[in-house]
Amino acid sequence: MIRWGVLTVAICGQTAAAEVLLTPDEIDQTLSFGPWPPITQNDPSNRVSGNAAAIALGATLFHDTALSVDHRFACSSCHDPTYSFAAPVRRAMGREKLARNSPSLMNLAGLRWYGWGGKSDNLWAASLHPIIHPVEMAQTADSWRERLANSANAAPYEALFGPLESQTPQMVLVNTAKTLAAYQETLVTPKTAFDIFRDALERGDLKTAGTYPHSAQRGLQLFLTRGNCSFCHSGPRFSNNEFHDAGVAYFIDETTVDGGRYEGLRFLFSSPYTLAGDWSDDDAKSGAWAVRNVRQTHADFGAFRTPSLRGAAHTAPYMHDGSLPDFDAVVRHYNEINMERMHTDGEAVLAPLDLTEAEVSDLTGFLETLSLRE
Amino acid sequence: MIKAVLAIAVLAASSALACEDNIGVVLTAQKQAAPEAVIVLPDIPLAQPFSARIKLCHGGFVTKLNVDAIMPAHQHGMNYVPTITDLGAGNHQVDGLVFHMPGIWEFQVEVTQGAEVNRYTHSVTIR
Numbered sequence: 001m002i003r004w005g006v007l008t009v010a011i012c013g014q015t016a017a018a019e020v021l022l023t024p025d026e027i028d029q030t031l032s033f034g035p036w037p038p039i040t041q042n043d044p045s046n047r048v049s050g051n052a053a054a055i056a057l058g059a060t061l062f063h064d065t066a067l068s069v070d071h072r073f074a075c076s077s078c079h080d081p082t083y084s085f086a087a088p089v090r091r092a093m094g095r096e097k098l099a100r101n102s103p104s105l106m107n108l109a110g111l112r113w114y115g116w117g118g119k120s121d122n123l124w125a126a127s128l129h130p131i132i133h134p135v136e137m138a139q140t141a142d143s144w145r146e147r148l149a150n151s152a153n154a155a156p157y158e159a160l161f162g163p164l165e166s167q168t169p170q171m172v173l174v175n176t177a178k179t180l181a182a183y184q185e186t187l188v189t190p191k192t193a194f195d196i197f198r199d200a201l202e203r204g205d206l207k208t209a210g211t212y213p214h215s216a217q218r219g220l221q222l223f224l225t226r227g228n229c230s231f232c233h234s235g236p237r238f239s240n241n242e243f244h245d246a247g248v249a250y251f252i253d254e255t256t257v258d259g260g261r262y263e264g265l266r267f268l269f270s271s272p273y274t275l276a277g278d279w280s281d282d283d284a285k286s287g288a289w290a291v292r293n294v295r296q297t298h299a300d301f302g303a304f305r306t307p308s309l310r311g312a313a314h315t316a317p318y319m320h321d322g323s324l325p326d327f328d329a330v331v332r333h334y335n336e337i338n339m340e341r342m343h344t345d346g347e348a349v350l351a352p353l354d355l356t357e358a359e360v361s362d363l364t365g366f367l368e369t370l371s372l373r374e
Numbered sequence: 375m376i377k378a379v380l381a382i383a384v385l386a387a388s389s390a391l392a393c394e395d396n397i398g399v400v401l402t403a404q405k406q407a408a409p410e411a412v413i414v415l416p417d418i419p420l421a422q423p424f425s426a427r428i429k430l431c432h433g434g435f436v437t438k439l440n441v442d443a444i445m446p447a448h449q450h451g452m453n454y455v456p457t458i459t460d461l462g463a464g465n466h467q468v469d470g471l472v473f474h475m476p477g478i479w480e481f482q483v484e485v486t487q488g489a490e491v492n493r494y495t496h497s498v499t500i501r
Contacts, residue, residue: 029501032420231475240421242453242474289423289470293454348448349475 019210020201021217027201029224034198036310037188038236040109044282045275046124046178048160049185057156058183061176066147068137075130075180078102084314085187090322094135099252101322104315107308109185112241112290116304116320117264121291122280123184125273128177141169148172174279189311193369194220212369219366222359227334228349238309238370243300247337247350248319250302258320261300268294313371327364335360398429401483401494408492409434413481420500421474423454428483430464438486441468443479473500 022030048054062079065071078092079085085105092098100116108114114126130136131144139147148154149164158164161175197212223229234240243261250258259266268291273279276288304320318324324333335353342350355363398412414427430436439458444451452472459467473479483494 032501231477234420234476240474242421289457290454293457293470295451295453295455297453299450 020206021214022201022221026221026224029230030198030220031202032235033238034195034202034236036191036195036198036236037107038110040185043110043123043181043185044284044286045122045280046181047281048175048178048182051160051182053156053160054179054182055186056183057153057160058179058181060153060156062180062183064153066151066153067131067139067144069139069143073137075127078136079105084189084311086315088316090317094133095138096135098135099256099258100320101317103307104311105184106187106189106311107237108187112287113243113264113305115264117258117260117262117267118243118305119264119267120271120273121268121275121287122181122273124174124177124181125271127180127184128173128273131173131177139173141173144176145169145172148176174273190372192310192372194366197369213365215362215365216369217366218359219362219364222355222363223366226355227353227363229334231349232306233309239306241306243303243305245299245303245342246306246319247333247339247341248304248321248323249341250321252321257302259301260320261303261305262296265294265296265300309367309370311371313368313373327367328360331355331360331363331367398427399496401428401481401496404493404495408494409485409487411483411485411492411494413483413496415498418473418498418500420476421472423470423472426468426471426481428466428468430485432464434464434487436460436464436466436485436487438484439466440482440484441466441471442482443471443473444482445475445477445479447477448475476500 020027042050061067062075065074065077067074073094076085078087078094079102080087083104087093087102089102091100092102103116108123108126111123112121114120114123120126120129131139132141145164145167148157154164157172157175157179160179161167161172164172167175193212193216197209197216200206200208200212223233232240232242232244232246243264245260250260252258268274271277274288274291275282276285276291280288307318312318313327316326318326318330324330334350335355337350337352339351398414401411401413403411410431412429412431414429416424416426418424426441428439428441439460441456441458442451453474454470454472456471457469459469461467478497478499481494481496481498483496485492485494
């Protein structure tokens, strides 16, 4: 692949030299951000993953305020389809203000961890917790079974899972979450200007690749090189889906801190709803190695899951606490990163970048091309 | 260029590959007298789990084998503890390795044979 890169640049040296600004090595790295969308398998831990009836029921329930004990919220109250299934507020508003920003629910199929602190290792568990969380939908397993049994959704539920009266409340809760997960697995961001560029490079179609704006190309170069961004924002989702301290303050208010991954792991280890547990439908327990073998370290405190950057133009504000209003603020955050906020053993890849104003705008422009603007 | 590549390949065949079946790369031992050990690696994917095979060339009873990996440049290691299965005859299967950032990773292997402990390393570059 590297040799191929040399070749194309050599050819373009004679013809449209200025159009593709990347070096062969940068072209090679760029290819690693695709193809998009990735091929995902049905989730073996969820027996209704990919099932059309479950997806339909999950879609209905997702938008239904019946899921919350007092009909106050639907999932879509905080994960609004208009905002790419996020919410345009800094911290989510439940029964009280939550500690964190509502993340987008796009491109979640097949991840290793869910939530800013990775408190779930599968999508149905991440969909179950808000139903019973006291400051979110505040159901109990009992109150939800009762609610479901007396609703129009009982029939499609029973068609999928059998008679409600023969199921324990906890089983109904898990099955409900599995339909919500089946629905969310279908939420995928479309190809963008970046993908057209990337796919053209892969085909060796420099004419098409050359139509990708030069400023975005320069921004991509910064992303790959001086910015160090691709250390964590890697792969087709622009996320390694692991946990890092990106220098965002983790004080929720003057007296409370957000432990990030540290809290996520504590929750995970006490949860019955992991891939290693009995509620997984996968007899082989194929994804369970992660929860079984994940290592706890002191660097977990204040570390958060690297968010995907696909479709992120629609999901401001940014960071786990929604503290940064737009891409410009994010890029400036990295540019002027406050090393004193980092753990003493923090990520050695983060340091002030010394970007010029033009470079800040190139990098911001590149981030924009990872989303499709109408 | 092609000639250079060939030369490297030949060199690799004579020095880096080892054990009778000629697969794997020789681990760098800390002590000169340490028994030869090799590691067999796949094309390592970034931020995804992969497996490796570690073999003590001349067998011998292995009391304990530990495998870890760090990124020397970033002061951190792996976020997962790999699972090691003794396959007998000095062979060990290592599962659940995850290199979650690109750059240089160093495998650290510790082999205990009775009272003797030998440490080995092997560096790879992940893209």
